[in-house]
Amino acid sequence: MILLGIESSCDDTAAAVVEMTDGARRVLSSVVSSQTAVHALYGGVVPEIASRAHIEAVVPVVTEALSGAGVEPARLDAVGVTFAPGLIGSLLVGVSFAKAFAYSHGLPLVPVNHIKGHAAAAYLTDPALRAPFCALVVSGGHTSLYDVPEPTSYVEIGGTRDDAAGEAFDKVGRVIGLPYPGGAAMDRLAADGFAHGYGDTFVFPSPAIADGTLDWSFSGLKTAAINQIHTLCQKDGLPDGSALPLSVREGIAASFTRAVTDGICAKLAAAVRERAVTRLVLAGGVAANSHLRAAVAALCAREGVDLVVPPPSLCGDNGAMVAAQAYFEALAGHYADTSLNAYASDEYSAFV
Numbered sequence: 001m002i003l004l005g006i007e008s009s010c011d012d013t014a015a016a017v018v019e020m021t022d023g024a025r026r027v028l029s030s031v032v033s034s035q036t037a038v039h040a041l042y043g044g045v046v047p048e049i050a051s052r053a054h055i056e057a058v059v060p061v062v063t064e065a066l067s068g069a070g071v072e073p074a075r076l077d078a079v080g081v082t083f084a085p086g087l088i089g090s091l092l093v094g095v096s097f098a099k100a101f102a103y104s105h106g107l108p109l110v111p112v113n114h115i116k117g118h119a120a121a122a123y124l125t126d127p128a129l130r131a132p133f134c135a136l137v138v139s140g141g142h143t144s145l146y147d148v149p150e151p152t153s154y155v156e157i158g159g160t161r162d163d164a165a166g167e168a169f170d171k172v173g174r175v176i177g178l179p180y181p182g183g184a185a186m187d188r189l190a191a192d193g194f195a196h197g198y199g200d201t202f203v204f205p206s207p208a209i210a211d212g213t214l215d216w217s218f219s220g221l222k223t224a225a226i227n228q229i230h231t232l233c234q235k236d237g238l239p240d241g242s243a244l245p246l247s248v249r250e251g252i253a254a255s256f257t258r259a260v261t262d263g264i265c266a267k268l269a270a271a272v273r274e275r276a277v278t279r280l281v282l283a284g285g286v287a288a289n290s291h292l293r294a295a296v297a298a299l300c301a302r303e304g305v306d307l308v309v310p311p312p313s314l315c316g317d318n319g320a321m322v323a324a325q326a327y328f329e330a331l332a333g334h335y336a337d338t339s340l341n342a343y344a345s346d347e348y349s350a351f352v
């Protein structure tokens with residue numbers, strides 16, 4: 001099957017052409033138009049600006065994905081599009097475009113849940129990957145653990161009760177003066193911090209909730225790190241966290257990262273043992289974090305779990321992951337017609 005995948009749930013307009021068969025998966029093209037530079041001016045995604053930028057980008061991005069793959073619309077077997085969850089205005093641009101494109105070319109339309117899409121990037125990484133598996137999706141909007149008995153069925157077994165891990169990385173990064181979004185820069189700053197032995201400089205609360213569930217809370221950790229930065233600034237009369245010495249900023253980044261990775265791994269280890277997990281997918285934008293990848297890989301090696309983690313290029317939002325999940329949704333007969341709507345949250349979008 002040759003599929004076009006369209007993604008516009010947040011601040012990336014993305015499209016890709018992917019060939020999926022039972023045994024092979026090939027990304028024929030993948031185009032991502034990022035709006036980061038625009039939103040960086042405001043320190044976060046401005047929904048109205050995001051919607052407008054998607055409108056400007058969607059036609060050129062899809063056109064480039066098709067021409068890059070050397071595939072005419074007539075050769076496509078289906079069009080997959082992210083319809084939930086995300087920013088409603090952003091989602092609506094991709095959904096409206098996909099409906100019109102599919103209708104005008106007489107192609108089947110396949111709605112794709114963004115979280116399932118993130119995990120589906122793993123099929124492109126390891127063509128031998130088959131459900132059942134356990135999926136940990138860590139992104140700017142989500143941190144959730146799922147049982148995936150079949151490729152289209154996601155049962156949440158744990159997750160954050162407040163902020164997502166990516167959101168916490170971004171906020172702490174902002175307070176120590178890193179450009180938006182801070183996640184990738186925090187990754188590099190923490191690496192320097194670990195290399196200099198600053199990984200235990202600060203003791204931050206664990207995001208793993210100590211109550212026997214598989215849930216996390218990242219807001220307490222985020223607030224503790226931000227308070228620590230403010231206290232250090234006040235003590236030395238500094239205007240903001242960007243003025244702190246590099247060694248202190250490295251210490252904050254490394255200690256915060258260690259709290260995140262330890263907390264995530266604590267619940268992951270509990271899930272692996274309680275549920276006899278043998279196969280794990282780690283996905284989402286924060287799965288690009290080198291420290292989280294290393295910590296989860298070490299845990300899986302210790303526990304004898306097969307781990308599939310997409311390369312960083314497939315961790316952030318992209319169209320290829322949407323096309324990959326659309327393949328399995330299409331096999332299950334999950335098509336939509338032109339009445340397809342977009343949904344901001346999972347609750348209203350028939351997640352399963």
Ligand code: KG4
Pocket residue numbers: 010138139140141142165166167169170181182183184185186187284285286287288289290315316317
């Ligand atoms: O999946 P994604 O692209 O968008 C959402 O669905 O939210 O995830 C974006 C998030 C942002 O918070 C970004 O800072 C974070 O992923 N991120 C990282 C890294 N690369 C991206 N966080 C930590 N370390 C990274 N290397």
Ligand code: ZN
Pocket residue numbers: 114118139140284285316317
């Ligand atoms: Zn995402």
